[in-house]
Amino acid sequence: MNSQAAALKPVAAVSERDMANAIRALAMDSVQKANSGHPGMPMGMADVATVLFGRFINIDPSAPNWPDRDRFVLSAGHGSMLQYALHYLLGYEDMPIEQLQRFRQLGSRTAGHPEYGHALGIETTTGPLGQGISTAVGMALAERMLAARHGADLVDHFTYAIAGDGCLQEGISHEAIDLAGHLKLARLIVFWDDNAISIDGPTSLSTSMDQPARFEAAGWHVQSVDGHDTEAVAAAIESAQQSDRPSLIACRTVIGKGAPNLGGSEKTHGAPLGDAEIAATRENIGWACAPFEVPDDILFAWREIAERGQAARHAWEQRLAASPQREAFERAVAGALPDAVFEALGAFRKEHVEKATKVATRKASEMALAAINAATELTVGGSADLTHSNLTITKGMDRIAPGAYAGRYIHYGIREHGMAAAMNGIALHGGFVPYGGTFLCFADYARGAMRLSALMGQRVIYVMTHDSIGLGEDGPTHQPIEHLAMLRATPNLNVFRPADIIETAECWELALKSKNRPSVLVLSRQNLPMLRHTHSDENRSSQGAYILREPAGHRAVTLIATGSEVEIAVAAAERLEAEHGIAAAVVSMPCWELFEEQDASTRKAVLGSAPRIAVEAAARLGWDRWIGDTGVFVGMAGFGASAPAPDLYRHFDITPEAVAAAALKLII
């Protein structure tokens, strides 16, 4: 218990009702002061939260990152004041009352929605609806997987989430609950804040879903309780903890509970209650304190809770100290990949330079993964039902199955969004480096969760194959055009589009080393020749772009390309030289973001001062940055088409001939 709490004295028996009212008061006062925010949800769920944190949850505010703590996810992230109020009441040292008074202000820890990394104890960023519950599925899965590896002595905790109607209406929730039910993630307990209100009004405006029946259909253990009946909530949590399936506890609540006039109305959802209603609420719930004041006895009761978690942590630390698993466990939780991984990748590059291996980069990725996965057990793979297209499984990877979590390959099902969110949860939980595959085009389906990977700075690796019209016959619905621009525009995300097997290994290395940034590996379906003919210990992809081919004479033109189009650029350069005596350099640019991070002189040295042509079988948007005012772009101007890949490259005029012709026009 921290010193502030120790100084408090209990002056009277404190009821859970009083403890819950502290949340209500702090929530309504903070929202009022900010003149912005969502008081309804914290007030409605205050009783449930009080029972959960008061009687059950094992966390230690003085050691918020204790690896075996229970995880708590506020999926209904707009109710962030519930979390901040709890953190203040529980005594997190970075959450003094002043933070609540600065709710939603610049630089405060109390952002509009809970932001991972802004304050201790926030396990994940929420706000975009449905993400929290889906991330929680990943955490609950990671817990079982880590327990299977290191034993129940070290890993044995619950993951709790509070979800609202919005979370359960979003499609991602379907993907997540299906996966959780299938995998029997019994340590996942979700509270549904069933207040029958959404922003537009009663939920009956837009849904007639029988949520309990829906969760039962997904294989969940389902209970329904009055969310203001604390004994009923407690009994339901106990029962959920015993279940062999994930649990939904449907909590019938009143949104804005306590507010005498606005309680139960959508008006409490996303706006301050106003001074008059706040005064009436104080009266109604018997809360006599000034704003942001909590009576000592109530605060003491809250802070006392920490003792349970603290004791649990101490016991766990003793078990850890005595465990033969200690070292392996700590390495896993730290996410520390062994040097052997990078040594293996170095040897891999050397071997394949010598062999001049010609494979699709998706195949190169599989081969690199075989080396990686043999050198570490931290990597956990998967695919959204495209395993043998994405080539994400390697020899000896056992699959995760219901009740069997010792493997390291996850069949995520046809659920790109759920996969991305689950990977966020796995990464956030710790103990693993998750990667997962789908077609690049279906980054569209995963966007919501991919953005959170970037916002939270998580090492999640997306393996996205079939990366252009080069996939051929599946046609325009499957051919990415705008997706590279979409991903490149996303902050804090590295987008790698390697040109051959060597760059693929380099990009994998960079992705694995990016501990605070997600990566997307954008890979071809079609075979690509090896373009790097000499081995170097240096990872040339690490500066984002480099000169792959420097002509003997003074550069007349520079051809810049990524991925499968580097081959085309090289062929064009050879043609220009052979047929026209034109000195053409080729720049391979596997990662814009890393190139952007180079200093200006490095960038200038690579790009040169000759006219530039970019070649990429995708949308032009963004390329003007690299080709400049006089540059030419050879790529896609619209959607793709269905045909064999070579026909498409010819049809869309992305060929060595077209590039050479553009160069001639440009420089003559």
Next chain:
Amino acid sequence: MNSQAAALKPVAAVSERDMANAIRALAMDSVQKANSGHPGMPMGMADVATVLFGRFINIDPSAPNWPDRDRFVLSAGHGSMLQYALHYLLGYEDMPIEQLQRFRQLGSRTAGHPEYGHALGIETTTGPLGQGISTAVGMALAERMLAARHGADLVDHFTYAIAGDGCLQEGISHEAIDLAGHLKLARLIVFWDDNAISIDGPTSLSTSMDQPARFEAAGWHVQSVDGHDTEAVAAAIESAQQSDRPSLIACRTVIGKGAPNLGGSEKTHGAPLGDAEIAATRENIGWACAPFEVPDDILFAWREIAERGQAARHAWEQRLAASPQREAFERAVAGALPDAVFEALGAFRKEHVEKATKVATRKASEMALAAINAATELTVGGSADLTHSNLTITKGMDRIAPGAYAGRYIHYGIREHGMAAAMNGIALHGGFVPYGGTFLCFADYARGAMRLSALMGQRVIYVMTHDSIGLGEDGPTHQPIEHLAMLRATPNLNVFRPADIIETAECWELALKSKNRPSVLVLSRQNLPMLRHTHSDENRSSQGAYILREPAGHRAVTLIATGSEVEIAVAAAERLEAEHGIAAAVVSMPCWELFEEQDASTRKAVLGSAPRIAVEAAARLGWDRWIGDTGVFVGMAGFGASAPAPDLYRHFDITPEAVAAAALKLII
């Protein structure tokens, strides 16, 4: 019946089994010839399709766009050969056998997945899983809405869809079936191809969902049948047609049915069967013909089917001819907006120029919509549960409710993806111009369906408010950064970001007039001053960008901005002139796509030859196109933050002062 069919003679009684085998043979032969494609699904669902098309569906291949035809959606779009085989067998004039022989080849109508517009009778583009079923929900809703307006004499048809496991695992399916169940769309009948196989193997690898129970929880009428028992399928369809709820018919099938060795295996899903297995299948199903040959009697039986639909169409045409609704119905189906809409918008602009109305562009949009919706009944609005934030409802719009379809406002629920797909379905069905709102950031959630709006060239209008850090306190999860780039990179999509109430009205006009292109209206939460002080009949936004402020002297710098940042650019220009005597032009650029379509001289005249600075509170990606090599970008370099909007603009240095300072640095 077309002439080719009339020439055929029946030589024997033909069973449904034979008719289904024609589909199987054509599917396996076409995939084999293309050496690419998905034979398993067409072979598995051939019996269901034969019953559906043979006994029930009312379509007329000789009049494929007859407005009251039943709609058929192949949600499992990878099974495209099912659709192409049906189209050939039914006698669509643009689907001769040669098209099947050119399956998946450049320029053929038989693309890898069914592409809307490539062949007659393809009601929607499918392939990205879950889109078809969700689009079908929009079609079924449009049918009810159109019937409520024009009567059952003119509008009275079913919407049928075939969905696979993939469609039902994708999150969007949850949003769609919840909406359909809620709205009691009884004329929607979905067949689930329950073959228990997905690409990775048995579906038991990744799901344990009880799909029938799930659909029941969503309020659907559910039946389960053996999908190879044609009488059972027929009885189920009859029963579904009588239900007062949408229907799921779960059809237990064998993927690749008929193939003796590979049937029932994922190996039939996405690859040719191979010559040996095709020969064995021919033997097994008793199909003696050469590839692409169908016995005359079987072809005759198929072509005879058209008579039912043709008769239905003739009867309908007689009813239409006699109907007092005729003119209104035909106008609606043609999507022809009355001139009154554009006259109203013109008057609106004139009025507000005079009033110098200062409102948020989301509010301006609401005001423009009030004028639009008063002038036409074709527009149908909605929001993904952000009605009073997106400001998408106008006075007198009644809501669509279960069983009550006469209104014109749809509470889509917290379902951005489902909303977008439903709008695609409404637009494809015809009779309405759909628009729907969410926050710009949640374009992420709707991406899959928005891309299809663009690919299909549908007039779907997305109203996306809260378009930058200007939304303030909700913080980085809600603040779009990369979204403008993502949308601008998407082909065939107009992205409008108006700067004031006048541009907002202009952009609405352009969106409504874009009959073959979706539009996104990107709108501010915060108030913006009116910047256009003189009225002109010309729609200045129509060229995408225009000079808003031309200084008296020779331009020293050009400031380019969009939306809420145009105000900042204007203030910077005034400051530069007043404090430094620098002549600064301001270009407002509400639509990049339209500006890109101007000829080079127009673009040059607008952009000028002075150094340029772009101002946009979003990612830089794409702006180099307009600012050139020496240009400067003032905008966002990372994610946003939670704080009041003015604090954020200062924090991220997107202010008149910062722009003026950048200009001074650039030109001095």
